[in-house]
Amino acid sequence: MTPDPLLDIRNLSVGLRGDGIGYDIVRDVSLSLYPNEVLAVVGESGCGKSLTALSILALHASPPLYITGGSILFEGTDLTKLSPAKMRAVRGAEIAMVFQDPMSALDPMFTVGTLLTSAVKAHQKVSADVAKKISLEALADAGIEDPRRRFDEYPFQLSGGVSQRVMIALALVNDPKIIIADEPTTALDVTVQAQILDRLRELKNERGMSVMLITHNLGVVASVADRMAVMYAGEVVESGAVGEVLAAPHHPYTNGLLSAVPRLNSEASELVPIGGRVPQPNELPAGCAFADRCSFVTDRCRSEHPPLEHHARTEVRCHHPVA
Numbered sequence: 001m002t003p004d005p006l007l008d009i010r011n012l013s014v015g016l017r018g019d020g021i022g023y024d025i026v027r028d029v030s031l032s033l034y035p036n037e038v039l040a041v042v043g044e045s046g047c048g049k050s051l052t053a054l055s056i057l058a059l060h061a062s063p064p065l066y067i068t069g070g071s072i073l074f075e076g077t078d079l080t081k082l083s084p085a086k087m088r089a090v091r092g093a094e095i096a097m098v099f100q101d102p103m104s105a106l107d108p109m110f111t112v113g114t115l116l117t118s119a120v121k122a123h124q125k126v127s128a129d130v131a132k133k134i135s136l137e138a139l140a141d142a143g144i145e146d147p148r149r150r151f152d153e154y155p156f157q158l159s160g161g162v163s164q165r166v167m168i169a170l171a172l173v174n175d176p177k178i179i180i181a182d183e184p185t186t187a188l189d190v191t192v193q194a195q196i197l198d199r200l201r202e203l204k205n206e207r208g209m210s211v212m213l214i215t216h217n218l219g220v221v222a223s224v225a226d227r228m229a230v231m232y233a234g235e236v237v238e239s240g241a242v243g244e245v246l247a248a249p250h251h252p253y254t255n256g257l258l259s260a261v262p263r264l265n266s267e268a269s270e271l272v273p274i275g276g277r278v279p280q281p282n283e284l285p286a287g288c289a290f291a292d293r294c295s296f297v298t299d300r301c302r303s304e305h306p307p308l309e310h311h312a313r314t315e316v317r318c319h320h321p322v323a
C-alpha cells in the first residue's frame with residue numbers, strides 16, 4: 001500500500017496580480033512528496049520550478065505574486081492558510097530549503113558557527129553547548145571533514161563546495177522532515193556536484209528525510225531521484241517513478257527532452273531546450289501549451305486543454321500520449 005504523502009501540493013496556481021495585470025504563472029500543479037524519497041522536478045528555464053518551491057514556504061515575492069488557487073498540505077495542514085508566525089515555525093524546522101547560490105545566502109558578517117547555532121536556537125530551546133554540538137554534527141552530516149575548524153570560519157573563507165555543504169548543514173540543524181533543494185549544485189564543478197548529491201541521497205536514507213530536488217540535469221535525476229515530475233510552461237506535464245518516465249516517456253515534451261540527451265550520466269545530460277518557443281504565461285493558447293512545438297498536434301490539442309491523467313504507470317497531460 002502506498003503511504004500518504006508527506007507533502008501534497010494540489011492544483012496549486014501562483015499568479016501575478018497588479019495594476020491591470022492578472023495571470024497565473026504556475027498553473028494547477030499537483031505534486032506529492034512521499035516519506036523518505038527524492039522527488040526531482042525538471043523543466044526548462046522559466047517553467048515555474050522555483051516559484052512552485054518558494055510558494056511551499058511562502059517565500060515567493062508577494063506582491064506581486066500570489067497563490068491564486070489550490071492547497072499545499074503538509075501532514076494534513078494547508079500551508080497556504082498558515083499565519084506568518086506559524087509559517088516561520090514550519091520554515092527551517094519542518095521543511096528547509098537549500099538554494100543554488102550559497103554565497104548570497106550565507107550572511108558574510110557571521111561565522112559559520114554563529115549562523116548554525118542561531119538557526120538551532122530559533123527553533124529549539126537548548127543551551128549554547130547543545131546548540132554547538134548540534135551544529136557540529138550537522139556540519140559532519142553535510143560531509144564537512146573538519147567541522148571544528150569550519151565552525152570558526154567566515155563564509156568568505158570557504159570554497160563553493162564547502163559553502164554549499166554549510167547550506168545543507170543549516171538545513172539539517174533542526175532535523176527537518178523535508179529538504180527542498182533548488183538547483184543546489186549548479187554553481188559547482190562536476191566532481192563536487194556529484195559528492196553533494198550523493199550526500200543528499202545518503203542523508204535521505206540515514207535521516208529518513210524526503211527531498212524535493214529541482215534540477216536541469218536528467219543524469220542527476222537518473223542517479224539520485226526516486227520519482228520525477230516534468231514541468232512545462234507552469235504545468236506538470238508528466239510525473240511518475242524515475243525508472244518508468246525515463247525508460248518510456250509518454251508526453252511528447254519529455255520524449256523530446258530525453259532524445260536530446262546523448263547519455264544519462266551526470267556530465268553529459270544537461271537539459272537541452274528543444275526547438276521552438278515556450279509560450280509566455282500571459283499569452284497561453286486555449287488548448288495544450290506545447291501545441292506549437294509538438295509533432296503530434298491535432299485540432300483537438302489546439303482547442304481543448306489536456307488534463308493530467310493516468311496513462312500506463314505515469315501521469316500525463318496529453319491528448320495523444322506516446323505509446
Ligand SMILES: Nc1ncnc2c1ncn2[C@@H]1O[C@H](COP(=O)(O)OP(=O)(O)OP(=O)(O)O)[C@@H](O)[C@H]1O
Pocket residue numbers: 016025043044045046047048049050051052061064065
Ligand atoms: N517576482 C517575480 N515577478 C514577476 N515574474 C516572476 C517573478 N518571479 C518569477 N517570475 C516569472 O515566473 C516564471 C517562472 O519562474 P521560475 O523562477 O519559477 O522558473 P524556473 O523554472 O525556476 O527557471 P530556472 O530554471 O531558470 O530557475 C518566469 O517566467 C519568471 O519570469
Ligand code: SF4
Pocket residue numbers: 251252253288289290291292294295296297298301306317318319320321
Ligand atoms: S496534447 Fe497534443 S499538442 Fe499537447 S503534447 Fe499532447 S499531442 Fe502534443
Ligand SMILES: [Mg+2]
Pocket residue numbers: 049050051182
Ligand atoms: Mg529556478
